[in-house]
Amino acid sequence: MITLTAFRWVPPFAQGMVRDLRVRWALEExxxxxxxxxxxxxxxxxxxYRTLQPFGQVPAIEEDGxxxxxxxxxxxxxxxxxxxLLPPDAQGRARARVWTLAALNTLExxxxxxxxxxxxxxxxxxAAPARPTAEQAVCKRLDELAAWLGQREYLEDRFTVGDLMMSSVLRILHNTPLVTDRPALQAYRDRCEARPAFAKALADQLRPFAEFEAARAAANRTTG
Ligand SMILES: N[C@@H](CCC(=O)N[C@@H](CS)C(=O)NCC(=O)O)C(=O)O
Known part of the structure; x- marks a missing residue:
């Protein structure tokens, strides 16, 4: 069975954002x-841990060595x-891989x-003086992505691993209006996140954080 390494706890701003969510989502799908x-x-x-993840980050998985x-x-x-997460035909599989890498290399x-x-x-x-240029770079890619999507539901003709990764990357912008300002992108992200596998993955990432915080609060009550 696959063992997925994830964080026991992260600060609230990162909860629901840690990259093991992508892996949990893929495993659920x-x-x-x-x-x-x-x-x-x-x-x-x-x-x-460095033998599993040389940079000490999450996610990592291990299965039968x-x-x-x-x-x-x-x-x-x-x-x-x-x-x-991949269509049965070779061309469709290749296109889905392209979008996965586009999400990681061009958007993220x-x-x-x-x-x-x-x-x-x-x-x-x-930080403040650097922000307008950084935002402009993001907007350029978002506009290009929205233009590609047009009336499409997904990046290709069905949901694939490319959509899983692209919507995961768009999620990073949740505290800005940059996705919500673009109705096609918002609808696309919402469509991907409406999948039951996403909801399960998100709940499973958040559960340990809530348990950790509950245990810490109980310990503080005991010692306080
Ligand atoms: N390119 C890596 C990035 C992994 C990454 O940045 N993980 C973050 C959590 S989302 C992390 O472990 N941060 C802690 C650190 O870098 O020490 C991937 O996609 O797996």
């Missing part, structure tokens, strides 16, 4: 059972195991640049 391995910051630095990291590589591996870098300014560097004096 593919109906592959998995178990969780939840880690904290000390585990991230451990030599043992196969160790995989990088959310894109993991969801593609899961997708390859059936037709839930400028989106992360903007998110970093808004979240991680918001107190730096250089």
């Amino acid at each position: 593919a109906r592959l059972p998995y178990r969780e391995h939840l880690i904290g910051t000390k585990d991230q630095a451990s030599p043992e 196969l160790k995989l990291f990088e959310s894109g590589a993991i969801v593609l591996e899961i997708a390859e195991r059936g037709t839930a 870098p400028p989106i992360m640049q903007l998110a970093s300014l808004d979240i991680f560097h918001v107190d730096q004096p250089w």
Whole structure:
């Protein structure tokens, strides 16, 4: 069975955003059972964990000695195991892989640049002056994506791993109006996130955070 490594707890701003969500979602779509391995910051630095994820990040998976990291590589591996996330024909499969990489290589870098300014560097004096250029770069890609989508429901003629990854990347912009300002993109993201597999994956990511916070509150009550 697949073991998925994820964080035991993250601060509220990151809850529902950690990249193991993509993997959980893919596993749910593919109906592959998995178990969780939840880690904290000390585990991230451990030599043992570095054999699974050389950069100490999540997600990572392990199955029968196969160790995989990088959310894109993991969801593609899961997708390859059936037709839930990839169409049966070779061309359709290739197109779905293209969109997965477009999400990761063309959309996610400028989106992360903007998110970093808004979240991680918001107190730096250089963040505000850098923001307009960063936002412009994101808007360019969003407009191009919206133009491609047009009246389409999905990036190709059915939901694939490409949509799973693209909508996951758009999700990073949840604290900006950049997706909601573009009705076609908002409808697309909503359509992808309305899938029962997404709801299950999100609930499963959030559950340990809530349990961790409840345990911490109980411990504080005992010691306080
Ligand atoms: N390119 C990697 C990025 C992984 C990544 O940035 N993971 C974040 C959580 S979403 C993380 O582990 N951050 C902690 C750190 O970098 O130490 C992937 O897609 O898997």
